[in-house]
């Protein structure tokens with residue numbers, strides 16, 4: 001079984017919804033399964049996570065990794081970064097090298113940092129030696145979206161109150177990204 005770790009931080013639930021769609025995309029590939037995990041938060045008002053917390057062993061067990069975060073000041077949110085900053089052992093051991101990886105995010109404004117957040121999230125994955133996988137324009141939702149979605153990874157425009165639902169294009173790109181990374185993981189394992 002090929003395992004894809006879908007790791008996210010979410011406070012208001014938008015990133016969590018995207019993560020679940022990513023996991024569905026992974027599961028649509030025969031022989032692939034998603035491991036959905038989150039991280040602890042020490043931000044003010046943090047609630048007890050409803051998802052299992054990620055461990056170093058999860059990272060080792062995964063054949064591919066997809067990380068998701070809200071955009072906070074054009075970057076990933078600190079709870080996710082804090083977890084990544086505990087993974088020096090994995091960088092040193094080379095356990096993540098050669099595995100495919102992707103990124104996704106949600107943001108309340110259309111032009112307030114979706115793409116910078118995605119690019120920033122890729123940097124530690126490149127330090128791990130992972131193979132970054134984006135979304136190709138054969139995914140027609142990339143051409144027609146008037147909200148989220150980019151070739152760097154799926155995004156969701158949550159609007160000012162952060163309560164806008166994912167639309168069809170945004171959903172389709174989450175499913176497609178999960179599926180694509182699962183297929184890549186299978187191919188790279190062969």
Ligand SMILES: Cc1cc2nc3c(=O)[nH]c(=O)nc-3n(C[C@H](O)[C@H](O)[C@H](O)COP(=O)(O)O)c2cc1C
Pocket residue numbers: 009010011012013014015016069070071072073074075106107108109110112113114158162
């Ligand atoms: C501290 C903080 C910083 C934020 N910075 C940005 C930002 O730079 N650009 C943006 O569009 N939205 C920003 N937002 C809005 C969140 O990205 C948005 O509400 C997101 O949908 C929350 O995701 P979640 O529902 O998974 O928690 C920020 C929110 C917070 C709390």
